[in-house]
Amino acid sequence: MDSPANKWKQWLAANGPRLLLFARGWSNSRHDAEDLVQEAILRMWHHQEDKGGGPPDLPLVFATIRFCGLNHHRSESRRRKREESIIYLNDFQDVWLDPVLEEDEDALLLRDAVQNLSPKLREVVVMKFWGGLTFMQISETLAISPNTAASRYRYALEQLAHELRRMKEYRHAHA
Amino acid sequence: MHTPDPVETILARLMPPALSDAGQREIEAMLEALAGVSAASLPAKRTAIPWLRRIVTGGIAAAGVATALVFPLASRPAPSSWAAVAPSGNSPTANPPAGMVLVSESDRIESMTDDGWQEDPDGSTMHALRLNVVEENSLLDEETGIVMQVSQPREEILLMPVSSF
Numbered sequence: 318m319d320s321p322a323n324k325w326k327q328w329l330a331a332n333g334p335r336l337l338l339f340a341r342g343w344s345n346s347r348h349d350a351e352d353l354v355q356e357a358i359l360r361m362w363h364h365q366e367d368k369g370g371g372p373p374d375l376p377l378v379f380a381t382i383r384f385c386g387l388n389h390h391r392s393e394s395r396r397r398k399r400e401e402s403i404i405y406l407n408d409f410q411d412v413w414l415d416p417v418l419e420e421d422e423d424a425l426l427l428r429d430a431v432q433n434l435s436p437k438l439r440e441v442v443v444m445k446f447w448g449g450l451t452f453m454q455i456s457e458t459l460a461i462s463p464n465t466a467a468s469r470y471r472y473a474l475e476q477l478a479h480e481l482r483r484m485k486e487y488r489h490a491h492a
Numbered sequence: 493m494h495t496p497d498p499v500e501t502i503l504a505r506l507m508p509p510a511l512s513d514a515g516q517r518e519i520e521a522m523l524e525a526l527a528g529v530s531a532a533s534l535p536a537k538r539t540a541i542p543w544l545r546r547i548v549t550g551g552i553a554a555a556g557v558a559t560a561l562v563f564p565l566a567s568r569p570a571p572s573s574w575a576a577v578a579p580s581g582n583s584p585t586a587n588p589p590a591g592m593v594l595v596s597e598s599d600r601i602e603s604m605t606d607d608g609w610q611e612d613p614d615g616s617t618m619h620a621l622r623l624n625v626v627e628e629n630s631l632l633d634e635e636t637g638i639v640m641q642v643s644q645p646r647e648e649i650l651l652m653p654v655s656s657f
Contacts, residue, residue: 320527321527322520322523322524322527325523326523329516329523333511334507334508334510334511337508337509337510337511338508348515351511351515351519354511354519355522358522358523359522359526360604362523362526363601363603363604364604387652387653388650388651388652391651412509413508413509414507415507415508415509416506416507417506418505423502423505424502424505424506427499427506428506431503431506442503446503447507474497474500477499477503478497478498481499481502
């Protein structure tokens with residue numbers, strides 16, 4: 318029989334990328350995002366001890382990452398108060414998503430657009446599209462109604478479509 | 493049947509990258525340590541999440557200090573390895589008395605309870621979680637080779653801002 322650690326490792330192998338992607342929205346860098354995932358898993362381990370010790374449901378982990386991220390952001394904000402005007406400095410070489418095909422111009426443009434979505438829209442897109450959560454699960458994770466979750470998702474897709482058109486026009490104009 | 497939005501079709505051509513090898517290894521080692529397979533590696537792994545210790549707290553130190561275990565050390569580790577886990581905080585064992593060396597330290601979250609919504613001094617609504625944490629430090633008596641484990645429970649309140657859309 319699989320040991321608890323092995324079960325969790327298999328679960329991590331299957332879900333690590335989507336958790337990392339979600340954590341990116343709450344972190345300054347890939348390394349910070351991995352720390353966030355690790356902290357969430359540590360909390361989940363203790364949380365699951367009373368529930369048989371198996372890996373947790375994905376919505377709960379997303380909620381925990383979000384919780385840890387909010388908390389971290391809050392403490393960082395305090396620490397950096399009056400020291401910096403920008404809290405999140407993105408390393409633009411350190412991308413959140415990889416295109417399946419090389420030189421997929423549309424995918425590369427959308428990748429930038431996803432990163433530039435507002436956090437509220439982006440987290441719904443990430444949980445729905447790459448996390449595979451239903452609107453009901455997203456609503457439970459974010460403490461919003463399923464209709465609000467669906468609205469945010471549709472609005473995000475509209476924004477992405479608009480941004481894609483705008484960036485393509487800009488590129489053609491400057492080609 | 494749901495017809496994919498054109499944007500969704502393009503999004504499907506983007507995949508989230510995997511965890512880095514180092515990150516994956518650290519989490520797996522942590523899982524091993526948590527499962528008790530490799531308990532000795534837990535303190536080292538904890539340094540990979542430095543801000544876990546900086547959790548926002550309205551913390552109240554709750555209970556006293558208990559000396560739990562005393563057992564002889566079979567072989568002494570090299571002094572250089574002790575320095576790697578030297579304490580930086582202000583716990584009672586942060587500056588061990590002369591002749592005592594801090595061998596390892598760890599924080600363990602024992603339990604977490606939901607305290608509901610609260611208002612912080614600025615008037616903002618916050619979601620409060622109460623954590624029971626146990627800090628465990630191992631101290632080596634250089635003269636006798638005896639290792640003492642010191643456990644210090646404390647209570648922390650974790651505050652999360654409540655956002656609205």
